Amino acid sequence: MKWSLRLLLFLLLGSITLSAGYAQDSKKDFDPEEQPKLIVGIVVDQMKYDYLTRYWEHYTEDGFKRLVNEGYNFANHHFNYFPTYTGPGHAAIYTGATPSVNGIVGNSWFDRDANRNRYVVEDTSVSTVGGAGAVGQMSPESLLSSTFGDELKKVSSGSKIIGISLKDRGAILPVGHMGNLALWYDDSGGNFVSSTWYTQELPEWVSAFNEQGDARAYSNQTWNTLLPMDQYTNSDPDSSSYEGAFPWEESPVFPHEMAMAQGDSVYWTVKSSPLGNTLVKDLAKRALQNENLGGDESTDLLAISFSSTDYIGHQFGPHSVEIEDTYIRLDRDLADLFATLDEEVGEGNYMVFLTSDHGVVDVPAQLEETGQPGGYFNTNRATQALLNYLTDKYGKQNWIRALSNQQVYLDRELIKQKQIDLEAMQQDIANFLLQFEGVLSTNTAANFATEKYEESLQGMYQRGFQYQRSGDVYIQLKPGWLISSSRTGTTHGSPYTYDTHVPMLMYGWGIPQGGTFKKTVVTQLAPTISELLQIPLPNGSEAKPLIFE
Incomplete structure (x- = not known):
């Protein structure tokens, strides 16, 4: 592949140093004039590094390829702890600390004092904003250490920090304790909601976005492949016994008639199609424009987490046509987002990083039937x-x-x-x-x-x-084994490379062009951002920034 050859040539020619945006003197005072206008953090839920290379031929020049070809690719990037779940992943990315320090030991855990399972971002002391019931009773209360966004707010009170995701934990944990706003999807009504931890009422632009009814419109669409079916050569055949069908389907094959969903599933189906990512991207663009992110002297942070990749991966598995189509479509969504950033903030004025909260294991039933190690505990x-x-x-x-x-x-x-x-x-x-056994x-x-x-x-x-x-x-x-009662679909959580090896791409302000195959770990990102911004490190960080060689 062209980008692999380019990276190899880069490594052979030698190393380069980080551009002038890198603060060699950690004691240097914070100077807004020497900062990027905007940091855009992108987490693609359940993205194995393999998806970057496997579907490369179908990506445009303006999405994933733009980050790889014009930015810096840490190609051997890993999580360095168990469990590799969504909550711990987002917390580690933004705090620079493992669960042993930041306290996010799972998406939920047993609360010994309350004698029940505790959800990672639950908080009954706050109320839902923009919806009803407990969907908005969420906050970062359980997060025990600071994020780099928290540290940014301490030295730059004018900075805005906004998180957007289909998942509450994907929006809340990245913006830390001092975030201005976190927005997540309420699949009971097809709206984005928040909690009183952040605001007493939704900003007008969020309410207007909800009133547009995009979620309902998307839920009525048919999900078919973006490209002709014969071009999906990087996946298993569309009809596979290892995939889970939607409730209204006889088999998990294209086209998927999302409008067939009934009752409580009407808005839920949006999350389980690529249009869930599009919905998040559309809201992120509204945030850019209406919150004037990157529009003044203070550095802002927009944390975006794309979750549909995770829902689809769980249901269909990592070798399905559905997951390939999802990444091809996400690439187009990223290209659209980057074009908006160029227009609204200006190329060179913003920094982007793209990573994932965990990978995923092949469907164990498929591993078993093909003679590979794997099974169900x-x-x-x-x-x-x-x-x-x-x-x-x-x-x-x-x-x-x-x-x-x-x-x-x-x-x-x-x-x-x-x-x-x-x-x-x-x-x-x-x-x-x-x-x-197992x-x-x-x-x-x-x-x-x-x-x-x-x-x-x-x-x-x-x-x-x-x-x-x-x-x-x-x-x-053992590798390839899961705790599951279903032989279709798959999950994640292990300390093995299929769950730990994820992309780490950085692009834009202060980021050189190139890449490395040296092993890096998730806790290195947050201190890297802190050093680039010349701000204090997150208080639980391991303080080992990434090296741009």
């Missing part, structure tokens, strides 16, 4: 056997409070009352679970709290461990 069987084991060894009690994120949460208070050694019970459970290894909270695992897979689990929010025993599955 039988949670019910393992749980029942574990309960019987604990009863036999420790007596009949409710020793287990929850199972979440491949972790066993024990009743620590009960164990203390019964004068049982907690660490010994944790180790007993860890040893017992090793017998089950389990590679296990480990305990006691070990994660005291040992130092560095760069091993156990180190990735440790960097995702936070004592108050994480479980007592971790289960590490």
